[in-house]
Amino acid sequence: MSKDKFLGGLLAHGHHEGSCLSRYQSSLYRKTSPYKPSSYLISKLRSYEELHKRCGPYTESYNRTLKQLQLGQTQSISSANSECKYVVWVSFSGLGNKILTIASAFLYAILTNRVLLVDPGKEIHDLFCEPFPDNSWLLPNNFPLKSKFDLYEQKSPDSYGNMLKNNILSTSSESLPSFLYLHLAHDYKDHDKLFFCDQHQKSFSEVPWLIMKTDNYFVPSLFLSPSFEPELIRLFPNKSTVFHHLGRYLFHPTNHVWGLITRYYKAYLEKADERIGIQIRVFEIEAGPHKHVMDQILACTLQQKVLPEVDKQKTFIPPPRTSSTKAVLMTSLSFGYFDNLRTIYWEHPTITGDVIGVYQPSHEEYQQTDKKSHNRKAWAEMYLLSLTDVLVTSAWSTFGYVAQGLGGLKPWILYKPENHTTPNPACGRAKSMEPCFHAPPFYDCKRKTGADTGNLVPHVRHCEDMSWGLTLVDTDSNNDL
Amino acid sequence: MSKDKFLGGLLAHGHHEGSCLSRYQSSLYRKTSPYKPSSYLISKLRSYEELHKRCGPYTESYNRTLKQLQLGQTQSISSANSECKYVVWVSFSGLGNKILTIASAFLYAILTNRVLLVDPGKEIHDLFCEPFPDNSWLLPNNFPLKSKFDLYEQKSPDSYGNMLKNNILSTSSESLPSFLYLHLAHDYKDHDKLFFCDQHQKSFSEVPWLIMKTDNYFVPSLFLSPSFEPELIRLFPNKSTVFHHLGRYLFHPTNHVWGLITRYYKAYLEKADERIGIQIRVFEIEAGPHKHVMDQILACTLQQKVLPEVDKQKTFIPPPRTSSTKAVLMTSLSFGYFDNLRTIYWEHPTITGDVIGVYQPSHEEYQQTDKKSHNRKAWAEMYLLSLTDVLVTSAWSTFGYVAQGLGGLKPWILYKPENHTTPNPACGRAKSMEPCFHAPPFYDCKRKTGADTGNLVPHVRHCEDMSWGLTLVDTDSNNDL
Ligand SMILES: Nc1nc2c(ncn2[C@@H]2O[C@H](COP(=O)(O)OP(=O)(O)O)[C@@H](O)[C@H]2O)c(=O)[nH]1
Numbered sequence: 001m002s003k004d005k006f007l008g009g010l011l012a013h014g015h016h017e018g019s020c021l022s023r024y025q026s027s028l029y030r031k032t033s034p035y036k037p038s039s040y041l042i043s044k045l046r047s048y049e050e051l052h053k054r055c056g057p058y059t060e061s062y063n064r065t066l067k068q069l070q071l072g073q074t075q076s077i078s079s080a081n082s083e084c085k086y087v088v089w090v091s092f093s094g095l096g097n098k099i100l101t102i103a104s105a106f107l108y109a110i111l112t113n114r115v116l117l118v119d120p121g122k123e124i125h126d127l128f129c130e131p132f133p134d135n136s137w138l139l140p141n142n143f144p145l146k147s148k149f150d151l152y153e154q155k156s157p158d159s160y161g162n163m164l165k166n167n168i169l170s171t172s173s174e175s176l177p178s179f180l181y182l183h184l185a186h187d188y189k190d191h192d193k194l195f196f197c198d199q200h201q202k203s204f205s206e207v208p209w210l211i212m213k214t215d216n217y218f219v220p221s222l223f224l225s226p227s228f229e230p231e232l233i234r235l236f237p238n239k240s241t242v243f244h245h246l247g248r249y250l251f252h253p254t255n256h257v258w259g260l261i262t263r264y265y266k267a268y269l270e271k272a273d274e275r276i277g278i279q280i281r282v283f284e285i286e287a288g289p290h291k292h293v294m295d296q297i298l299a300c301t302l303q304q305k306v307l308p309e310v311d312k313q314k315t316f317i318p319p320p321r322t323s324s325t326k327a328v329l330m331t332s333l334s335f336g337y338f339d340n341l342r343t344i345y346w347e348h349p350t351i352t353g354d355v356i357g358v359y360q361p362s363h364e365e366y367q368q369t370d371k372k373s374h375n376r377k378a379w380a381e382m383y384l385l386s387l388t389d390v391l392v393t394s395a396w397s398t399f400g401y402v403a404q405g406l407g408g409l410k411p412w413i414l415y416k417p418e419n420h421t422t423p424n425p426a427c428g429r430a431k432s433m434e435p436c437f438h439a440p441p442f443y444d445c446k447r448k449t450g451a452d453t454g455n456l457v458p459h460v461r462h463c464e465d466m467s468w469g470l471t472l473v474d475t476d477s478n479n480d481l
Numbered sequence: 482m483s484k485d486k487f488l489g490g491l492l493a494h495g496h497h498e499g500s501c502l503s504r505y506q507s508s509l510y511r512k513t514s515p516y517k518p519s520s521y522l523i524s525k526l527r528s529y530e531e532l533h534k535r536c537g538p539y540t541e542s543y544n545r546t547l548k549q550l551q552l553g554q555t556q557s558i559s560s561a562n563s564e565c566k567y568v569v570w571v572s573f574s575g576l577g578n579k580i581l582t583i584a585s586a587f588l589y590a591i592l593t594n595r596v597l598l599v600d601p602g603k604e605i606h607d608l609f610c611e612p613f614p615d616n617s618w619l620l621p622n623n624f625p626l627k628s629k630f631d632l633y634e635q636k637s638p639d640s641y642g643n644m645l646k647n648n649i650l651s652t653s654s655e656s657l658p659s660f661l662y663l664h665l666a667h668d669y670k671d672h673d674k675l676f677f678c679d680q681h682q683k684s685f686s687e688v689p690w691l692i693m694k695t696d697n698y699f700v701p702s703l704f705l706s707p708s709f710e711p712e713l714i715r716l717f718p719n720k721s722t723v724f725h726h727l728g729r730y731l732f733h734p735t736n737h738v739w740g741l742i743t744r745y746y747k748a749y750l751e752k753a754d755e756r757i758g759i760q761i762r763v764f765e766i767e768a769g770p771h772k773h774v775m776d777q778i779l780a781c782t783l784q785q786k787v788l789p790e791v792d793k794q795k796t797f798i799p800p801p802r803t804s805s806t807k808a809v810l811m812t813s814l815s816f817g818y819f820d821n822l823r824t825i826y827w828e829h830p831t832i833t834g835d836v837i838g839v840y841q842p843s844h845e846e847y848q849q850t851d852k853k854s855h856n857r858k859a860w861a862e863m864y865l866l867s868l869t870d871v872l873v874t875s876a877w878s879t880f881g882y883v884a885q886g887l888g889g890l891k892p893w894i895l896y897k898p899e900n901h902t903t904p905n906p907a908c909g910r911a912k913s914m915e916p917c918f919h920a921p922p923f924y925d926c927k928r929k930t931g932a933d934t935g936n937l938v939p940h941v942r943h944c945e946d947m948s949w950g951l952t953l954v955d956t957d958s959n960n961d962l
C-alpha cells in the first residue's frame with residue numbers, strides 16, 4: 001500500500017479499516033499532496049481527538065453538560081467548570097456548502113477548544129465516515145434543541161445577533177445562557193456578524209453550547225481576528241491549505257459512496273494519461289444547456305490549453321506516436337454540455353493527435369436535497385473531480401470548491417456569465433485552492449467602523465470568482481506550489 | 482503492419498492507401514477472421530475487378546452499351562455482342578438495408594457476369610470508398626434512367642413482374658428490351674418473385690441493363706437456384722460467410738467515417754479486456770425507452786452471462802486481482818437504455834469484480850435519411866459494433882446484421898417483443914452470422930407451386946429472429962467455428 005496512507009500524518013492510526021475503506025485507500029487514487037500538514041496541526045488534531053473522546057456523545061462529560069442545557073443557565077463560570085464545550089453544526093443548504101461549513105465549524109472548535117457535533121440531517125451518516133477514532137461526531141437524535149433547528153433563522157429571537165440587538169444578553173459573565181444560536185447564513189445581519197470580533201468571542205467563550213447554522217466558509221475572517229490569527233498561522237503556515245488539510249482529515253466517503261467513486265474511476269478514468277475535471281454549475285433560472293455556457297467552456301479550455309483544439313477541416317489525422325489519452329470528467333446537473341463536448345471530440349480530430357474521452361457520471365437535471373442516491377452521487381462527483389490533474393470549475397460554486405480543496409488543485413475558474421453572455425476572458429487561473437467566503441463582514445472590530453476586509457492583511461484577499469468574497473492566499477511565493 | 486492487411490487475399494493490392502485509410506488499416510482494429518475466403522472467391526473477385534475496369538463508367542464498352550439503352554431495344558443477341566452487361570443498384574431504404582442489398586446485387590453481378598453500378602443517392606460516396614481498383618462503382622449522374630429511379634415501385638409498368646403479368650414481354654429472345662426494372666422490395670408480388678426462377682433468369686440474361694430496387698438481402702434464395710447453386714458453393718464452401726466476405730470486400734469507410742470509428746475506438750474501447758456490443762433497435766411507434774425492452778436487455782445479458790450480475794446488497798466489493806475490464810458499446814436511437822445500464826454498473830458492484838464501462842456514441846432520437854452526419858454516425862456505429870468480441874443484436878434489424886456479418890460474430894438476438902412484453906427467453910444465440918432475407922418467395926420454380934423454401938436444402942433455413950425469413954447456415958459442423 002502507498003507510502004502516504006495516513007496523508008502525511010493527518011489521519012490517526014487505529015481506525016477500523018473495513019468500515020471505512022476510503023480513509024486509508026484514498027492514497028491509491030490520489031497523488032501524494034505536495035502540501036504537508038504542519039506538525040503543529042497534526043498534534044492539534046491528535047489532541048482534538050482526545051478531547052472528542054472525552055466529551056463526545058454519551059460520555060459522562062457530555063451528559064453533564066447536557067444537563068446545563070436543560071437547566072437553561074450556566075452556573076457562574078467557576079462553578080460550572082465545564083471541561084467540555086460544544087459547537088453544534090446544524091444541517092443546512094446544499095452538500096458543497098455543508099462540507100465547507102463543517103470544516104469551518106471544526107476549525108472554530110479547534111481554536112476555541114470546543115467539541116464539534118454534527119447534526120446528521122438526512123444524509124451525513126450516509127455520506128461520511130466518522131472522522132474521529134473513538135467517538136461519534138454525530139449529534140444524538142435526542143438532543144434537546146434539535147426540534148428547533150429547522151426554525152432557526154435570521155429573525156430567531158434567541159440568536160446571538162438578535163439578543164445583542166435587543167440587549168437581552170447580559171454582558172456580565174456571571175449568568176451566561178447555556179446555549180446560543182449563531183446565525184451565520186448568507187442573510188445574516190450586522191449584529192450576527194459581530195461573531196467575528198474578538199470581544200464578542202470572549203463574551204461567549206464560556207457558553208457550553210453554541211448552535212451554528214451557516215452556509216458560508218467563514219475561515220478567512222477568522223484569520224482577521226487578532227486572537228485567532230497567531231494560532232491559525234502556526235497551524236497553517238501555508239495559509240491556502242486550510243480546507244485542503246481539514247477536508248482530507250474530515251471527509252471520508254462511506255463504503256457505498258466509495259464504491260461509486262472507485263468503480264467510476266476504474267471504469268473510465270484510471271487508464272488515461274491525464275484526467276481533466278470540468279465542473280459546470282449554472283445559476284440561471286432557465287433550464288440548460290445554454291449556448292453562452294457551452295461557448296464559455298470551449299473558449300476557456302481551448303484558450304488555456306486545457307483541451308486541444310480540433311481540426312474542423314481535416315477529417316482524419318493519424319495520431320502521432322507521442323499522442324496521449326485524456327479523460328475529461330464533466331459534472332453538471334444537465335446533460336447537454338457533456339453531450340456537446342463529447343461529440344466535438346468524436347467528430348473531429350485534435351490537432352495534437354491526443355485522444356479525448358469525455359465522461360459524465362450523472363445528469364440529475366435539478367438539485368434535490370432529500371434523495372439518498374442524489375446526494376451520494378453529488379459527493380462521489382465532487383470527490384472524482386478532486387482526483388483529476390487539471391480542474392475547471394464554475395464561479396460561485398461550493399461544489400467546485402470542495403473538489404479543488406480536496407484535490408489540492410488551483411482550478412481554472414469559469415467566470416460567472418452576466419446577461420446570458422459568455423464572459424471575456426472566459427476563465428482565469430485561481431491563485432489559491434481555498435474556497436471563497438461568499439458573505440464576509442466588512443467591519444473593523446477594533447475601530448468599529450466599516451472596512452474592506454479584503455485589504456487588511458496580505459493573506460486574506462478578495463476572491464477571483466466573487467469580488468466581494470474573501471479567500472486565503474499564500475503570500476510567501478516559496479510556498480506557492 | 483498486421484499480417485492480414487489484405488484480409489486473406491480478399492482485397493486487391495494496388496489501391497491508393499491515403500485516399501481510403503480504412504481499407505488496409507481495418508486489420509489493426511479487427512481480429513483476423515477465422516473464416517478464410519476460398520481461393521475461388523479470390524480469383525473471381527480479381528476477374529470481376531478486370532471486368533469492372535473494362536466495363537465501368539465512361540469506358541468505351543460502357544458508352545457503347547449506354548447507346549443501346551438510348552435506342553431502347555437490343556439488337557438480336559448475336560449482333561448485340563454485348564461484352565458488358567450491368568446491374569444497377571438503386572438507392573433505397575435505411576443504411577443497413579442498403580449495405581445488404583448492395584452486397585446481394587454484387588453477388589448477383591458476379592454470378593451473371595454483370596458489372597455492378599451503384600446509384601450514389603445522397604450518401605454512398607460520402608460513406609464508402611471505391612471498392613474496385615481501377616474504375617468507379619458509382620453510376621454516373623447523367624445515366625439516362627436516373628430520373629425514374631424514385632418513381633420505380635411495385636406498380637411500375639416497366640417492372641419485369643408487371644411486364645410478365647401483362648404479357649408485354651416477348652419470350653422470344655429476338656427482340657429483348659435494353660433494360661428491365663427488377664422490383665425486389667419487401668412489397669413485391671408473385672410475378673416479381675419469378676426473378677428467383679432459373680427459366681426467368683435465362684430469359685433476361687442478355688438484357689444489358691438490369692435496374693434493381695430492393696431492401697432485402699436476397700442471397701439465400703439464390704442458393705435455391707439450380708443454375709447458381711454449384712457456383713455459389715464453390716465460391717462459399719462455408720455458406721454462412723457470404724456477407725462476411727463480400728461485406729469486408731466491398732464496404733470500406735471513407736476517411737472521415739474512419740476518423741469517427743478510430744477515434745471512438747481509441748478513446749473508449751481499445752484498452753478494455755473485452756468489448757461487448759449491444760445494438761438496440763426498437764420497432765415501436767411510441768418513443769422509448771420502453772421498460773419491457775430494458776428488462777429484456779438485462780434478462781438477456783445476465784442470463785447468457787454476456788454481462789456479470791451486480792450485487793444490490795453489498796455496496797462495495799474490492800475487485801479481485803483477476804478482474805477484467807469490459808467495455809460495453811451500446812447503439813440505439815434513444816438514450817435511455819444506455820443511461821440505465823451505465824447507472825446500474827455505477828451504482829452496484831459486479832459479483833465477479835469485473836469493471837464495466839458503458840458507452841454510446843450517439844443518440845439520434847429518430848431515423849433520418851438525408852443528413853450527412855447522421856448517416857456517417859450510423860455507419861461508424863455499425864462498424865464499431867463489428868469490432869466487439871461479443872455481440873447482442875435486435876431481431877429484424879439490418880443494422881445489426883451488418884455488424885455481425887462484418888465482425889464474423891454470431892450474436893445473441895434479442896427476440897422481437899410482442900404487445901409490449903419482454904419475450905421469454907429474452908434472446909437466443911444465432912446459429913449463423915449471415916443476415917436474414919426478410920421477404921423470400923415461397924415458390925418451387927420447377928413444380929410451379931408454393932413451397933416452404935426454408936425446408937428444401939440443409940443450408941437455407943428459416944431465421945431465428947423472423948420465422949418466415951431465410952438465412953444461410955453451415956451444415957458441415959467442421960466449418961461451424
Ligand atoms: N450529482 C450532481 N449534483 C449536482 C451537480 N451540481 C449541483 N448538484 C446538486 O446541487 C447541489 C448544489 O449545492 P452545493 O453542493 O452546495 O453547491 P453550489 O450550490 O454549487 O454551491 C449539490 O449538492 C447537488 O445536490 C453536479 O454536477 N452533479
Ligand SMILES: Nc1nc2c(ncn2[C@@H]2O[C@H](COP(=O)(O)OP(=O)(O)O)[C@@H](O)[C@H]2O)c(=O)[nH]1
Pocket residue numbers: 574575576577578579761762812813814843845847848849850855856858859860862877878879880881
Ligand atoms: N446512429 C444510429 N442510427 C441508427 C441506430 N438505429 C437506427 N438508426 C438509424 O435508423 C436507420 C435504420 O435503418 P437500417 O440501417 O436499414 O436498419 P433497420 O431499420 O434496423 O433494419 C439507420 O440507417 C440509421 O439511420 C443506431 O443505433 N445508431
